[in-house]
Amino acid sequence: MPREALSSLTEPMYYVLLALNRPRCGIEIMARAEEISRGRLRIGPGTLYTMLAKFEDNGLIALVPPSPGESGKRKSYEMTAKGAALLKQEYDRLKRQAEDGKAIMEELT
Amino acid sequence: MSKDIKKEFLPFGFSELDAVSRRFEERAAEGWMLKTLDTTCIYERTLPRALRFNVVLCPTAEAGSNDISEKSHEFIRLCEDAGWRFVDHRGAAYAFFTDSESAPDIETDDLERVNAVRKAGKQNRTLMTLPLALNGLNALTQLFALIDTRGDVLRIALFAFLVIATIISLIGILADRKRENEWCERALESIGAGEPIPASGEEDLAARRRIAVLGICSAILLTLALIAVIWIKGDAPIRASLIAAVLTAIPVALLAPGLARKKRSKGKTALTVLLIIGALILFVVLFAIFGSVLHAFEEILA
Numbered sequence: 001m002p003r004e005a006l007s008s009l010t011e012p013m014y015y016v017l018l019a020l021n022r023p024r025c026g027i028e029i030m031a032r033a034e035e036i037s038r039g040r041l042r043i044g045p046g047t048l049y050t051m052l053a054k055f056e057d058n059g060l061i062a063l064v065p066p067s068p069g070e071s072g073k074r075k076s077y078e079m080t081a082k083g084a085a086l087l088k089q090e091y092d093r094l095k096r097q098a099e100d101g102k103a104i105m106e107e108l109t
Numbered sequence: 110m111s112k113d114i115k116k117e118f119l120p121f122g123f124s125e126l127d128a129v130s131r132r133f134e135e136r137a138a139e140g141w142m143l144k145t146l147d148t149t150c151i152y153e154r155t156l157p158r159a160l161r162f163n164v165v166l167c168p169t170a171e172a173g174s175n176d177i178s179e180k181s182h183e184f185i186r187l188c189e190d191a192g193w194r195f196v197d198h199r200g201a202a203y204a205f206f207t208d209s210e211s212a213p214d215i216e217t218d219d220l221e222r223v224n225a226v227r228k229a230g231k232q233n234r235t236l237m238t239l240p241l242a243l244n245g246l247n248a249l250t251q252l253f254a255l256i257d258t259r260g261d262v263l264r265i266a267l268f269a270f271l272v273i274a275t276i277i278s279l280i281g282i283l284a285d286r287k288r289e290n291e292w293c294e295r296a297l298e299s300i301g302a303g304e305p306i307p308a309s310g311e312e313d314l315a316a317r318r319r320i321a322v323l324g325i326c327s328a329i330l331l332t333l334a335l336i337a338v339i340w341i342k343g344d345a346p347i348r349a350s351l352i353a354a355v356l357t358a359i360p361v362a363l364l365a366p367g368l369a370r371k372k373r374s375k376g377k378t379a380l381t382v383l384l385i386i387g388a389l390i391l392f393v394v395l396f397a398i399f400g401s402v403l404h405a406f407e408e409i410l411a
Contacts, residue, residue, distance in 0.1 A: 027190040046184070046217075047217045
């Protein structure tokens with residue numbers, strides 16, 4: 001069954017939303033996502049750019065208005081309530097998946 | 110050409126960006142740094158350097174446009190923040206390089222890469238369809254005129270030229286779509302198998318070059334054939350128009366690509382208008398000169 005647009009998240013999307021637990025600019029998001037995944041996930045700037053545009057179009061993130069006198073600074077984004085809800089939904093889904101497999105993995109090992 | 114500048118004929122499609130990136134890396138290691146990204150790339154002499162190149166599709170670029178929009182500038186800024194430096198672009202294909210081993214590749218989501226290639230390819234082919242349709246309509250017009258004039262040789266030649274040109278263009282568009290679809294299918298299979306997308310290689314660039322050379326040779330031969338028929342069957346005014354058209358086309362063909370690469374501005378619009386007016390004046394002047402010369406020549410022969 002095809003995934004509905006952003007009803008569930010890919011791994012990079014999940015980590016980017018996690019990185020947006022506070023307002024960050026693009027390069028900070030990339031660094032934070034890599035940090036959270038302990039170096040496992042490296043998101044390229046082109047991929048991130050497309051992802052942020054998709055998130056913004058779907059109302060999951062919003063641009064942080066620049067403070068007066070900061071017009072030249074990099075764009076920063078923050079998660080919206082809708083984004084936080086989707087992230088929580090995805091976290092719960094992953095948690096259930098892990099729990100479902102726990103008993104079987106214990107049998108195998 | 111200065112010995113510090115080198116040109117390379119490098120036609121490429123959106124499914125060959127990996128191979129193009131590797132080519133630029135080889136050139137940089139040989140001491141040639143990419144300066145201009147186009148069907149004929151221009152390199153500048155430099156010290157040999159071990160660089161990484163990424164030629165990627167800018168998600169906000171408009172097909173067929175040489176301008177870099179504000180959103181595309183944002184894309185470039187984000188890539189530069191990540192350690193890449195922007196060189197140049199051809200349409201939606203943007204070339205970046207870095208000397209950092211640790212900078213992540215610009216595109217790390219294979220499925221998005223496939224979607225981007227599909228989208229950009231579709232936009233490009235839509236743009237190419239318009240001149241094709243105009244050619245086809247022109248051919249139809251000539252066909253109706255042919256029926257009226259009942260076998261005028263010049264009209265037959267023009268009709269044949271337009272039909273063959275339309276067919277060659279259509280074959281080119283379909284071949285391009287086939288190559289792209291094949292790449293997308295292979296890429297999706299690899300993604301499904303959890304493997305990286307197979308990178309395009311030298312053989313893909315070579316195949317693209319062969320197709321481009323074939324297309325150019327066909328266009329030249331077709332045009333020469335049409336010119337020959339027009340010259341043989343035409344009278345003095347028609348021959349004068351032909352000479353004037355060919356001689357006008359030469360400076361226009363030399364100046365137009367440079368003008369097309371400029372950013373959209375009032376200056377560019379003014380230069381374009383100047384070029385068109387200049388070409389028209391040149392055509393009229395040459396037509397008058399050669400018309401008189403050929404007419405005088407015919408009278409002498411008669």
